[in-house]
Amino acid sequence: MRNTDGTHYGTGTLEQRVLEDPGKFRVLTGDRPTGRLHLGHYFGTLQNRVRLQELGVETFVLIADYQVLTDRDVAHHLSENVENLVLDYLAVGLDPARSTIFAHSAIPALNQLLLPFLSLVSVAELGRNPTVKDEIVHSRQAAVSGLMFTYPVHQAADILFCKSNLVPAGQDQLPHVELTRTIARRFNTRYGRAGDVFPEPEALLSAAPLLLGTDGGKMSKSRGNAIALADGVDETARLVRGAKTDSIRYISYDPAARPEVSSLLLLAALCQNRDPHEVAEEIGQGGSGALKKVVTEAVNEHLAPIRARRADYAKDRGYLRSVLQRGNERANTIAEATLKEVRGAMGTSY
Known part of the structure; x- marks a missing residue:
């Protein structure tokens, strides 16, 4: 599949480049902490994350706690859900020595990128995003919040804060990756006088087969139709x-x-x-x-x-917290360096 700007999405060419030189790639992937991960996550994304890690691709795994509020009024059981995500990640083989596991809310510099990035997209562009449209239809909020419309730009900040150049994605997530590429390109054009600040990340399409839930519908944590990794x-x-x-x-x-x-x-x-x-x-x-x-x-x-x-x-909840703390520290260091570079490019280093 070729995008309009000539980028190959999910082709053997990109996969081959990853296999030949995994050290050239940095991956950003993650999950919202809304419940325990299930077999759909495992065969759909988790196995591939471990595969990329084992190949030697630098891997960042985001626990998107801020984005829980995208389609719901209240983030229930957030601390417990974050801890369960860390447990699931470690259990399937993500190694905190090789993969950086971190939480959205703990990285202020990442979230600050949202402001300049929003200036690079129009309201119409945000409204046309098919994922946003679908999320609005299925929203659990009494009224759709402004966070819903900024969701794709927030995801762009997630991807670009660490200058990720590879994003494992499903077909439905391609519009998010394309908007991220647009934001990177526009920022570089507007502010990159000394050279590009951000890479334009490529989407590595998942070849994972679709698993239905036990009710025959889409497998989902919220629908009670999934087998969780933690189930006995x-x-x-x-x-x-x-x-x-x-x-x-x-x-x-x-x-x-x-x-x-x-x-x-x-x-x-x-x-x-x-x-x-x-x-x-x-x-x-x-x-x-x-x-x-x-x-x-x-x-x-x-x-x-x-x-x-x-x-x-x-058995060792302290270790789980230490994994997240170390990941947060590393992500913060990278995000602060990126924000400093952004400020320099924009001329806002006072």
Whole structure:
């Protein structure tokens, strides 16, 4: 896929460049602390973050606590949710010695970039953002706040504060990356007299398959249809037993005609590192009962070491805080240096 300015999004070319010289890339990725991470997050993004880390790509992982308020009036259980994110990150293999884990609200210089960046975009451009439109439709707020409209620019500040040049993204997130590129380009044009201040980051499209929730809808923390990484063996079995299937006894992998059954087959296949057609053939006439038994066993076996590590880390809450504190310190140092450079470029270093 080629963008209008000639950038390749998610192509083998970009992936190949990352594989050939991972040290040239810096990744910014992250999550909002609105609940525990689930299997959709794990196969959709977390595995890829660990992969990039292991390749040697410098990785920044943002806990976007400020952005929890984007589509809701109150941030419930924020401290607990932040701690659970750190637990999930460590459990899946993110290493704080190689990946910087930090919180939005702890980086004042990052958030200060929002002001000059807002001057570089129009209200019309913000209103056209498809993600903003979708978030407004599904907003949990009594009224849509101004933060909703600044959300894409805030994300640009997240990406550019550390001069990230690689953003793992889904198809629906490409407008955010493109706006970030626009802001970087406009800032460089307007203020970069001594050279570019910001890189124009590239989007590395995720090849992660879509996993449906147990109700057949989009897997979501808020909809109660997801298996969390922290769920126990019995809870996992209960959730899989209640998963929606169909009335056809013979199990086959056909995502278009049988989306719920196919999503369960895909989940088992991902956990077992197999092809979902092969899993389906083995179950055959076993029906949904046999399918759910296979899925339950596959998920519990795959998550067992992750859950064990999570339980170990949970015993030392002080360590979790220290991971976040060290990450915040490093992110602050980088953000302050970037803000100083921005002030110099804008002529506001008084």
